[in-house]
Amino acid sequence: MGMMSNNGGGMWSGLVGPVVFVQDKNGKTIVRSKPVYKKKKLTPKRQESCDRFTRGGDFIKPIYPFLKTSFTDWLEMKTARDAVRSYTLTYAVKQEQGKPVIDYPKFLISTGKRRAYHPVQQQREHTEVFLEWQPDSTQAFAHADDLLSVMGYVPQTGAYVFFEACATRAAAQVALELPEALAAAPVHFWATFSTPTGDSYAYSTYLGLL
Structure with missing residues (x-):
């Protein structure tokens, strides 16, 4: 032919x-x-870099619509998109037994100048998650009407749960209800504060696996 x-x-x-x-x-x-x-054929170092890029990209893709708004400090990058990708790939993806995995404590769901979330206690029973924090409303970059947002990630299924603007900073505590399907599933949680208008966020705080 x-x-x-x-x-x-x-x-x-x-x-x-x-x-x-x-x-x-x-x-x-x-x-x-x-x-x-x-x-x-890729060199081992190049293959590792490609695998890291894929793992980080897959993790942030489903939540990127939130991240592009919540990354209000661009970390010397030109755009929020660049900041999200650069930070995640550089600091929040690590090698574990030869494979790239998410370093959950270092992952950020937001950046900015608001005063960060300072946990007092957190506990979970089945689908209910109780959080308590320091209001810090008298300190710089903290206001009583700042809004709390919480994100959870379920490693068993790859699902995310969001509780956006679920409480004010002044409230100092909140009870969150997870879907019944997650009653027995461990969940990684992060918390952050933002202004009511959403134009500035805090650097998020990792709350652990609950």
Whole structure:
């Protein structure tokens, strides 16, 4: 199977099986072997980098609509998107037994100048999660009407749960209800504060696996 064409001057060009007919700079028809492209094998270091990129990208993709808003400190990057990707791949993906995994305590769900969430206690029973924190409303970059947002990640299923703007900083505590399907599933939690308008967030706080 091949394709050939005649330019009207007796010269042929095209592809027939494993050979190619082409014209050189003098107008003569020459025959060449069809180029064979081989995929270059990645070095171990390059493969590790690609695997890290894939793992980090897969983790942040489902929650990116939230992250692109909550990363209000761009960490010297040009955009929130760049900040999310750069930080996650650099600091929140680690190698464990030769495979890239998420370093949950270092993962951030937000960045910014609001005063961070300071936990007092947290506990969970079945689907209810109780959180208590220091209001800190008298300190810099903290206001009583700052809004608390909490995100959970279920490693067994890869699912996320969100509780956006679920309490004010001044409330100092909140009870959250998880879906019944997660009653027996361990969940990683993060908490953060933002202004009521959402134009500035705090650096998020990892609450642990509950």
